[in-house]
Every structure is written in C-alpha cells, then in structure tokens.
Amino acid sequence: MxxxxxxxxxxxxxxxxxxxxxxxxxxxxxxxxxxxxxxxxxxxxxxxxxxxxxxxxxxxxxxxxxxxxxxxxxxxxxxxxxxxxxxxxxxxxxxxxxxxxxxxxxxxxxxxxxxxxxxxxxxxxxxxxxxxxGVKNDGQPIDYYIKAQHQLNTLLPATHQSGFVAFVIGATHFTKRMPNDKIISICKEINLPVVLLGGNDVKANGDEIIAATGEKVYNACGITTLDESVFLVSKAQKIIGFDTGLTHIAEAFDRPIVSVWGGTVPELLGVQPYKVKDVLIADIELECRPCSKFGLAACPLGHFKCMRDIDENQIKQFVNS
CATH class of the missing domain: 3.40.50.2000 (Glycogen Phosphorylase B;)
Structure with a gap:
C-alpha cells in the first residue's frame, strides 16, 4: 500500500x-x-x-x-x-x-x-x-531529528555550557511575544544562565535584553541556524517560549517547558505542549482574549494586557524549582 x-x-x-x-x-x-x-x-x-x-x-x-x-x-x-x-x-x-x-x-x-x-x-x-x-495513536511525543552533530562549545560561551535555560523570544506576530521589559525581569530572577533564541527579526530585542541583564544572558538570535537552535533547546535544562514553531519543536525532547500565551489560546488551536511531562501554561483570562487565531501585528485594544499582566512569579518559580 x-x-x-x-x-x-x-x-x-x-x-x-x-x-x-x-x-x-x-x-x-x-x-x-x-x-x-x-x-x-x-x-x-x-x-x-x-x-x-x-x-x-x-x-x-x-x-x-x-x-x-x-x-x-x-x-x-x-x-x-x-x-x-x-x-x-x-x-x-x-x-x-x-x-x-x-x-x-x-x-x-x-x-x-x-x-x-x-x-x-x-x-x-x-x-x-x-x-x-486501522492506525491508532501510540501516545508517544512528536518527532524531530537534528540534522548535524553540533557541540555546545562552538555555539555558546563557556559561562553557558554547563547548564542553561533556553528562552525562545521569537514569534511571527507581535501579540504572541512578551514585551522586553517582562523578559528582562524574568531573566534577572532565573538561577541559571539564559540563552535567547529566535531569528534576525528579534536580534535587536535580544540585544536590548542583554544590555539590561549582563553576561548572564547570551543572545543567540540571528546567530544560530534553526538546526543549531533545535540542538540548543534539546540540551537546555528548561525552556520558556511563546506560541511559535521552535517552542513546539522543543516538545520532541521532553524538557520542562513554560508555554507563554498572549493573544492566542492553546485550546482553540489544539497546540498546547504534547506529551511533555513537566509543563506550565502561562496565560491570563481576559474578556478580549483570544483576539485572533494566529496572532496580530498589534493589540486591537492597545493595552496588551494578555502579555503584560501574566504573572511573572509563576514562571520564575517553575524555572527555578
């Protein structure tokens, strides 16, 4: 057949x-x-x-x-x-x-x-x-196969090679991304070094974040290839990410994940972390949410409460536990 x-x-x-x-x-x-x-x-x-x-x-x-x-x-x-x-x-x-x-x-x-x-x-x-x-779900996680043999010592500074949290700060649409000031606040309270991941479109965001946090945070946005970024999330102690492809790919490696949701909601799309043992869904209930199915270029109401009002402490506690 x-x-x-x-x-x-x-x-x-x-x-x-x-x-x-x-x-x-x-x-x-x-x-x-x-x-x-x-x-x-x-x-x-x-x-x-x-x-x-x-x-x-x-x-x-x-x-x-x-x-x-x-x-x-x-x-x-x-x-x-x-x-x-x-x-x-x-x-x-x-x-x-x-x-x-x-x-x-x-x-x-x-x-x-x-x-x-x-x-x-x-x-x-x-x-x-x-x-x-006649096919049935086997109950196993998603599959992703890294393409090359990568080494941490070629991708990260020495300060980050013995353990780090991967923070995926990229996402196609603005309403899926947490504002930089909140990312900075979270990164400052995380016990481990942090690696920022994303494309060239968020490289400037990463630069702003490391300017406020110092050497504890390494900005790999726009530097690592997608395959290298996937390798890094596979080696991270924990992962924080938004509703975006790299965060979903990270589920293949069953690392603890903080899945952060703004203008979109996981239940509408059915894309909450799949078969990952340790997950925190970080979001907030609002009358205006969801404002879109896939994300927007700006908050339709201008306040962006869905991201700005998310409880940072629950994220910090999950990552540091």
Whole structure:
C-alpha cells in the first residue's frame, strides 16, 4: 500500500503531523509512506526514518498533481483540508480521508469568545484522519531529528555550557511575544544562565535584553541556524517560549517547558505542549482574549494586557524549582 500524507504549512502544524506518519509506518510496516509539504518546511521531515519519500509542493497546482499521479498512491491522508488539497483529491481520484478543521466552531469561539472547540490536541485531531486505515495513536511525543552533530562549545560561551535555560523570544506576530521589559525581569530572577533564541527579526530585542541583564544572558538570535537552535533547546535544562514553531519543536525532547500565551489560546488551536511531562501554561483570562487565531501585528485594544499582566512569579518559580 502506498500512502501520501499532506500538510503544506506551517511549522507548528507540520511538526504535529509526525506522530501520524510514525504510526502509519510502524503499524502498517508493509506500507510505503510519503509526505508532501512546501519547500520552506522540508527541514521538518529531513532525516525522519518514518517517511519513505518527501515530495515538495511545486509552483503550480497542475505540476503538483502530475507528481502525485505519477506516484500511483492507494490512499491520501489530508491533514491540511483547504481548497488546494480538495482539488488534489478531486483530480487524482485517490481514496482519502481528511482532517476536520472545525472552522465554524473556531470562528464562533473567536468572534463571541465562546469555548466551543473541544480541548482536543491537534495530534489527536489529525489521528482521526488516519483511523480509517486501522492506525491508532501510540501516545508517544512528536518527532524531530537534528540534522548535524553540533557541540555546545562552538555555539555558546563557556559561562553557558554547563547548564542553561533556553528562552525562545521569537514569534511571527507581535501579540504572541512578551514585551522586553517582562523578559528582562524574568531573566534577572532565573538561577541559571539564559540563552535567547529566535531569528534576525528579534536580534535587536535580544540585544536590548542583554544590555539590561549582563553576561548572564547570551543572545543567540540571528546567530544560530534553526538546526543549531533545535540542538540548543534539546540540551537546555528548561525552556520558556511563546506560541511559535521552535517552542513546539522543543516538545520532541521532553524538557520542562513554560508555554507563554498572549493573544492566542492553546485550546482553540489544539497546540498546547504534547506529551511533555513537566509543563506550565502561562496565560491570563481576559474578556478580549483570544483576539485572533494566529496572532496580530498589534493589540486591537492597545493595552496588551494578555502579555503584560501574566504573572511573572509563576514562571520564575517553575524555572527555578
């Protein structure tokens, strides 16, 4: 049997497909399992032993459909469920099952602040699309395979090599990020050295944080590659992070995680830390929250209480315990 699993984006959503792929391959050992995604997210499945072939989305849908037809799949597991995947299934005529997005319930929950979406993790929602093949959730964490052999002494100063807390300060949208002054306050009270992780877009934020905290904090934002950043979170004593891809990838290593939520909420997306033994969800109940499903460039009401009013002490106590 030849199976194609589809998920085109984004980083966090794709990382949560890995248990489905693993279960398909392990529970259907004679099956050939392929995965298709956008080229930008290829790295998530690089080195993954449960994928027999990785296909990449082509510039046109026609080219992508031609690639899929050429493979001669027996079944498609659609974990994206959008117009593009609907057209792929229609034009290839391959038997399929599809992840149910609960779009209407999510829209109502967001618009009226009603809690209508059942608190079921995205992995479990995805698994339902594979159940028709007789596959069941194995209850194991997500998978991520580091690409190279990295060394702490080449990535961190000597002061941080014997133990550190990784603080993922990057996130695509402003309303997912904690203000610098709160990050500074938390870092000052953490007992271990701190490594800041993120892309070039938050390098200046990191520079401002270390200017206020000194050598205790090392700014790796914009310096380490994604693979190096994943290696660092895998070696951290504890992790603090926002609703962003690197924080979700960190779940693969079962390190204690503080998952910080601002304008978005984990239950709406179903992306709270998965199969991690030691977790603190740091957020605050507000009438205006959630203000969006994926994050915004600014607080719609201007006060940004969802991040500013989060209790710092609970984070400090969790990290120092």
């Amino acid at each position: 030849k199976i194609l699993v589809i998920r085109f984006s984004s980083m966090g959503d794709i990382i949560y497909t890995t248990p489905v792929v693993r279960c398909l391959k392990k529970q259907l050992p004679d099956a050939e399992v392929h995965f298709i995604t956008k080229p930008a997210f290829k790295y998530i499945y690089d080195n993954n032993p449960y994928v027999d072939k990785l296909l990449l989305l082509k510039p046109t849908l026609k080219e992508t459909i031609q690639d899929i037809r050429a493979e001669g799949y027996d079944y498609i597991v659609d974990l994206h469920n959008n117009l593009r995947t609907a057209l792929i299934k229609l034009r290839t005529r391959v038997p399929s099952s599809t992840y149910h997005k609960q779009t209407i319930l999510k829209w109502l929950s967001l618009k009226f602040k009603w809690k209508l979406v059942p608190p079921v993790h995205l992995v479990d929602r995805y698994m339902k699309a594979a159940e028709v093949l």
